[in-house]
Amino acid sequence: MAIELKELTASEENYSQWYNDLVVKADLAENSAVRGCMVIKPYGYAIWEKMQAQLDKMFKDTGHVNAYFPLFIPKSYLSREADHVEGFAKECAVVTHYRLKNSPDGKGVVVDPAAKLEEELIVRPTSETIIWSTYKNWIQSYRDLPILVNQWANVVRWEMRTRLFLRTAEFLWQEGHTAHATQEEAMEEAVRMLNVYSDFAEDYMAVPVVKGIKSANERFAGALETFCIEAMMQDGKALQAGTSHFLGQNFAKAFDVQFVNKENKLEYVWATSWGVSTRLMGALIMAHSDNNGLVLPPKLAPIQVVIIPIYKGEEQLVSISEKVHQLVEKLKAMNISVKFDDSDNKKPGWKFAEYELKGVPVRLAMGGRDLENGTVEIFRRDKLEKQTIAFDGVENHIVNLLDEIQANIYQKAFDFRASVTRNVDSYDEFKQEIEKGGFLSAHWDGTPETEERIKAETKATIRCIPLDRKEEPGKCMVTGKPSAGRVLFAKSY
Amino acid sequence: MAIELKELTASEENYSQWYNDLVVKADLAENSAVRGCMVIKPYGYAIWEKMQAQLDKMFKDTGHVNAYFPLFIPKSYLSREADHVEGFAKECAVVTHYRLKNSPDGKGVVVDPAAKLEEELIVRPTSETIIWSTYKNWIQSYRDLPILVNQWANVVRWEMRTRLFLRTAEFLWQEGHTAHATQEEAMEEAVRMLNVYSDFAEDYMAVPVVKGIKSANERFAGALETFCIEAMMQDGKALQAGTSHFLGQNFAKAFDVQFVNKENKLEYVWATSWGVSTRLMGALIMAHSDNNGLVLPPKLAPIQVVIIPIYKGEEQLVSISEKVHQLVEKLKAMNISVKFDDSDNKKPGWKFAEYELKGVPVRLAMGGRDLENGTVEIFRRDKLEKQTIAFDGVENHIVNLLDEIQANIYQKAFDFRASVTRNVDSYDEFKQEIEKGGFLSAHWDGTPETEERIKAETKATIRCIPLDRKEEPGKCMVTGKPSAGRVLFAKSY
Numbered sequence: 004m005a006i007e008l009k010e011l012t013a014s015e016e017n018y019s020q021w022y023n024d025l026v027v028k029a030d031l032a033e034n035s036a037v038r039g040c041m042v043i044k045p046y047g048y049a050i051w052e053k054m055q056a057q058l059d060k061m062f063k064d065t066g067h068v069n070a071y072f073p074l075f076i077p078k079s080y081l082s083r084e085a086d087h088v089e090g091f092a093k094e095c096a097v098v099t100h101y102r103l104k105n106s107p108d109g110k111g112v113v114v115d116p117a118a119k120l121e122e123e124l125i126v127r128p129t130s131e132t133i134i135w136s137t138y139k140n141w142i143q144s145y146r147d148l149p150i151l152v153n154q155w156a157n158v159v160r161w162e163m164r165t166r167l168f169l170r171t172a173e174f175l176w177q178e179g180h181t182a183h184a185t186q187e188e189a190m191e192e193a194v195r196m197l198n199v200y201s202d203f204a205e206d207y208m209a210v211p212v213v214k215g216i217k218s219a220n221e222r223f224a225g226a227l228e229t230f231c232i233e234a235m236m237q238d239g240k241a242l243q244a245g246t247s248h249f250l251g252q253n254f255a256k257a258f259d260v261q262f263v264n265k266e267n268k269l270e271y272v273w274a275t276s277w278g279v280s281t282r283l284m285g286a287l288i289m290a291h292s293d294n295n296g297l298v299l300p301p302k303l304a305p306i307q308v309v310i311i312p313i314y315k316g317e318e319q320l321v322s323i324s325e326k327v328h329q330l331v332e333k334l335k336a337m338n339i340s341v342k343f344d345d346s347d348n349k350k351p352g353w354k355f356a357e358y359e360l361k362g363v364p365v366r367l368a369m370g371g372r373d374l375e376n377g378t379v380e381i382f383r384r385d386k387l388e389k390q391t392i393a394f395d396g397v398e399n400h401i402v403n404l405l406d407e408i409q410a411n412i413y414q415k416a417f418d419f420r421a422s423v424t425r426n427v428d429s430y431d432e433f434k435q436e437i438e439k440g441g442f443l444s445a446h447w448d449g450t451p452e453t454e455e456r457i458k459a460e461t462k463a464t465i466r467c468i469p470l471d472r473k474e475e476p477g478k479c480m481v482t483g484k485p486s487a488g489r490v491l492f493a494k495s496y
Numbered sequence: 497m498a499i500e501l502k503e504l505t506a507s508e509e510n511y512s513q514w515y516n517d518l519v520v521k522a523d524l525a526e527n528s529a530v531r532g533c534m535v536i537k538p539y540g541y542a543i544w545e546k547m548q549a550q551l552d553k554m555f556k557d558t559g560h561v562n563a564y565f566p567l568f569i570p571k572s573y574l575s576r577e578a579d580h581v582e583g584f585a586k587e588c589a590v591v592t593h594y595r596l597k598n599s600p601d602g603k604g605v606v607v608d609p610a611a612k613l614e615e616e617l618i619v620r621p622t623s624e625t626i627i628w629s630t631y632k633n634w635i636q637s638y639r640d641l642p643i644l645v646n647q648w649a650n651v652v653r654w655e656m657r658t659r660l661f662l663r664t665a666e667f668l669w670q671e672g673h674t675a676h677a678t679q680e681e682a683m684e685e686a687v688r689m690l691n692v693y694s695d696f697a698e699d700y701m702a703v704p705v706v707k708g709i710k711s712a713n714e715r716f717a718g719a720l721e722t723f724c725i726e727a728m729m730q731d732g733k734a735l736q737a738g739t740s741h742f743l744g745q746n747f748a749k750a751f752d753v754q755f756v757n758k759e760n761k762l763e764y765v766w767a768t769s770w771g772v773s774t775r776l777m778g779a780l781i782m783a784h785s786d787n788n789g790l791v792l793p794p795k796l797a798p799i800q801v802v803i804i805p806i807y808k809g810e811e812q813l814v815s816i817s818e819k820v821h822q823l824v825e826k827l828k829a830m831n832i833s834v835k836f837d838d839s840d841n842k843k844p845g846w847k848f849a850e851y852e853l854k855g856v857p858v859r860l861a862m863g864g865r866d867l868e869n870g871t872v873e874i875f876r877r878d879k880l881e882k883q884t885i886a887f888d889g890v891e892n893h894i895v896n897l898l899d900e901i902q903a904n905i906y907q908k909a910f911d912f913r914a915s916v917t918r919n920v921d922s923y924d925e926f927k928q929e930i931e932k933g934g935f936l937s938a939h940w941d942g943t944p945e946t947e948e949r950i951k952a953e954t955k956a957t958i959r960c961i962p963l964d965r966k967e968e969p970g971k972c973m974v975t976g977k978p979s980a981g982r983v984l985f986a987k988s989y
Binding site (some may be wrong): 041042052068069072073077081082094110111 | 573
């Protein structure tokens, strides 16, 4: 049985097809039989698990604990917060019945009309409402605050056009929901978690991000302020990679959550929520990968090192395996995940291509000549470069190389983003430049109307008002009205 | 504001109320606003996380990987396997619509009748059908086998009578779904995972279990054989703590999953599935706890050691804290989770009761006299015993004590089970004895009819045919027909 090399569409030919090919052929995910829902395959899930583990650690290091709230939300809860229902109640999965029965025609099962719910249940699109209805019972006094809870969960938003990882009806995420005694504390928390997300994106995913504030149009439904991290993909489109919301007292008021403060007065509780999802997988893929496949940062690679024997005859394989096993033990002791692929039904060339496709950061190949010479061939996925080095001490070389790769792919993404970020000062220039992709930094008069006009005419949106922007008075590129500083525009995922 | 001690109903007074009190007052879980769905609170979730981490490690050590499949199952999929649909399709949450709209009366939102799904979606009660419809695309040749996949997920089964952790509409679980080239391999896998569950229950939960096979009546819907572990609770009722199913080729046939075997012939794939759920939390609670609250095995306790200062004045607190902090560092370095509770708004007595309620295995208390004498008071939760020992070297004492507690609570549960397990040889004796609770080992003629009669007349079911039962020919206690050996009966959760 011939095993074919899996070829990707070239990204310059059709970026969207390249992305889809890559996700499917690298065994990350695939579409399921259920419209808009994906299957996350073991290799993709292994990357997600590494992300989860690191994020979970960072959440706990900042004082948070995990909990779990119901999948279902009573329909009426969504209407409690006016903006929230506008943003979330529309496209969602609605449970109306709780029983099936045998079909009268004897074929299969049908919904039992007698088992209709009195009030429909919504499959959570996000959990503010169910969680704040619970917090009402948890909070009486300032002594009960803060509540710093996170939940790892699945959520459902009925999307008409879906793309693996980037936009799916069901996705996996974490949602933090915190409750505080003061506005300042809640605001600090929202910013703290924004920083956790940005550190994670940059230090682990090797994806540089801009930290900023969303314009009112792009704000989370029910928030007073939405903070975000925005990343730049290799096709020049931006991707919102995480958000952290300062919710004010909106949900406390909607669910009547008050506490007795230190002055013995009743006050509404202050809230934040923050989340990242399996969408991060899309960002990871599109920020680094190439036409040979995935490029994974070593810190998130399920397999950091693969070793492939190139042998003639069983005897040579035994000799190679002996040396390799020693190395494998050393690497494992150094907490490096390593796979020795001595499967005999695939040729080395096929294996090389396969592990490149899967983004394994470092590949070692060892053949008969290496045995004689005490050498090994070492290949780095990010630069597609190989060299032959001494086998003795190769483990130290690998440790350094993994660090170097992590730093290099971050730098590459950073340089790319710098190369596609520029200031524009007129709307004509903007319209021309936005077609080339990238971030455009421009003055805006601060009104939703102007933002909507730009979006309608160019498909670009304000990705954020960068937290570190210079105070630089100017004139809106569209209306000429005054502006306090530049904001970041891009077309986006 | 007075902080009241949280009192439990005595278990001998009302076991069921004791259980519910304990779950709620120890902050493990509570009922939510959604019928039958629970909120798992941070302390309860922390125990579940420890269970998850250990089980996940054991799954990976036995060669499994994680993946994720859709929450929704097309209604028609459930009907593909005839037994399966009988067992699962009836009481389930049915999604019929994908959109809400503003209510015509301006109040809230209503289901949009225009957004009716062509085919209803079922919220997964278990995932065999959606997974085997996916495996069809993953499996062509024997080279693609085995597939050893596990999923951590939420599932929904519409239950009319729910109890926290034991029976809830939504619960968290893991479900392994494996695919094999031969019957032998699949059967080995089913038994392997049964052993993983039993090792986990005994070595980590400190709950002794009987490994066995379910009778046909109690078999998983769609399985050829269901293996189970059965635990004994302190009220004399049994609890099924985990199941592992040999599914034969049922699902492969239902979803047409065939592979080319080594002889180049098409053959249906062999399957297993296995799962444990948040129900284990119920088993953990009911196996060990007492009228003072939870008793947790040290290996699963989120806090293994709590240290409480008993002081007069700030100065004494400082001196105590200094000594305690050194100990805390030592314990952390030994991977022991420790909490120093120096909160000043609760009295030591309240704290003592609170940590007993929460099942913290070891409590240290340090006061002024201890400072003078170089001592510390150490209390073990399982035996409610305290002693005063030298502070120097207390960390080593703690390590040993934690091991001793783990062993002791297992032994206690083991002895209790032994004390309530007995042979009975006549149906009259059975009917008397079953009212006292415990496991009854009796001869049964192997027919569903007799089993159903016993259940109808006594509410007891066959918990399992123990794997290690003696071959002991006898006569069915009900019908007098021949029996090959005793089976285990009990009333159960």
